[in-house]
Amino acid sequence: MAPKVLVTRILPPQTQARLLEQDFDLFQWQQDCCIPRDVLLEKIKGVDALFCLLTEKIDSELLDAAGPQLKVIATMSVGYDHIDVDAVKSRNIALGYTPDVLTDATADLTVLLALGASRRIKESIRAAEDGQWGKWAPTWLCGSQFTNKTLGIVGLGRIGEAVGERLKAFNVGRIIYSGRTEKLAAQAKLNAEFVSFDTLLRESDVIVVCCALTKDTENSFNYEAFSKMKKSVVFINSARGGIVHQDDLVRALDEKLIGAVGLDVTTPEPLPPMHKLYTFPNCLILPHVGSATYETRENMAGMTLQNILAGLDHTSLPYSI
Numbered sequence: 508m509a510p511k512v513l514v515t516r517i518l519p520p521q522t523q524a525r526l527l528e529q530d531f532d533l534f535q536w537q538q539d540c541c542i543p544r545d546v547l548l549e550k551i552k553g554v555d556a557l558f559c560l561l562t563e564k565i566d567s568e569l570l571d572a573a574g575p576q577l578k579v580i581a582t583m584s585v586g587y588d589h590i591d592v593d594a595v596k597s598r599n600i601a602l603g604y605t606p607d608v609l610t611d612a613t614a615d616l617t618v619l620l621a622l623g624a625s626r627r628i629k630e631s632i633r634a635a636e637d638g639q640w641g642k643w644a645p646t647w648l649c650g651s652q653f654t655n656k657t658l659g660i661v662g663l664g665r666i667g668e669a670v671g672e673r674l675k676a677f678n679v680g681r682i683i684y685s686g687r688t689e690k691l692a693a694q695a696k697l698n699a700e701f702v703s704f705d706t707l708l709r710e711s712d713v714i715v716v717c718c719a720l721t722k723d724t725e726n727s728f729n730y731e732a733f734s735k736m737k738k739s740v741v742f743i744n745s746a747r748g749g750i751v752h753q754d755d756l757v758r759a760l761d762e763k764l765i766g767a768v769g770l771d772v773t774t775p776e777p778l779p780p781m782h783k784l785y786t787f788p789n790c791l792i793l794p795h796v797g798s799a800t801y802e803t804r805e806n807m808a809g810m811t812l813q814n815i816l817a818g819l820d821h822t823s824l825p826y827s828i
């Protein structure tokens with residue numbers, strides 16, 4: 508009998524074609540929006556494999572609704588804070604994700620945000636488009652550059668390291684990082700120093716948040732943290748919105764405690780268009796597009812399908828959590 512497989516979105520074209528070639532009893536959500544929770548809870552019943560995105564909360568309620576035959580869950584994401592990993596593992600369900608493949612795309616976008624925020628790209632584009640472009644003037648729309656500055660990386664994992672490598676090319680003077688543990692190989696490659704979170708906050712000119720969202724990192728960028736930063740700091744988050752206490756970020760911007768902000772992630776997502784964060788000229792916000800290149804998304808989908816096939820085959824997942 509063909510395995511029952513639930514896929515929560517239409518996939519990038521090559522993987523979508525491969526999916527349709529499989530001998531699956533397939534339910535695939537066809538609309539260009541997230542599958543509603545009630546539909547997911549209904550459709551999960553009796554499935555053998557779930558192909559999900561970071562938009563679906565995978566918790567005990569969902570696993571109970573699925574039933575004991577569920578063999579594998581594969582998320583098309585490297586982050587898995589939307590998944591109750593203990594609940595999945597305690598049911599002996601194989602769990603897969605997509606590490607490595609989105610490192611370059613996400614690091615590229617993090618650098619783009621850092622450059623964009625520090626060089627006032629949002630104000631510059633608006634000025635050009637809104638007819639405020641007057642004659643060249645010595646200090647109009649000046650930002651700051653990275654030469655000889657201190658870069659602070661929060662979380663020197665794959666993406667943090669790739670961001671460090673890229674920003675090195677902009678002649679930063681010093682790279683410091685914080686995190687749970689020292690990362691000796693990456694540290695040596697970047698000539699970086701492991702410092703406390705407090706030191707990183709106080710000494711960085713540019714802070715990039717590249718860590719996972721966990722109980723320990725949740726809301727770690729709060730008012731107290733913003734108060735310790737240099738007033739000129741460029742603060743970038745391309746990891747997860749929940750790492751930042753967003754109301755405190757608004758307050759810090761209001762009180763001009765920080766220089767410029769670049770966010771690819773917020774709470775909630777999507778961030779409502781009327782949100783106060785959009786009103787700050789020095790706060791650049793993108794709609795969670797870190798991994799959004801055709802190449803990367805196709806690779807992520809392909810890996811997720813490989814995980815599903817392995818899980819259904821009772822072999823170990825090629826990319827397992």
Ligand SMILES: O=C(O)[C@H](O)CO
Pocket residue numbers: 561583584585586587609746795796797798799
């Ligand atoms: O976790 C992930 O895969 C990323 O946030 C998607 O861009």
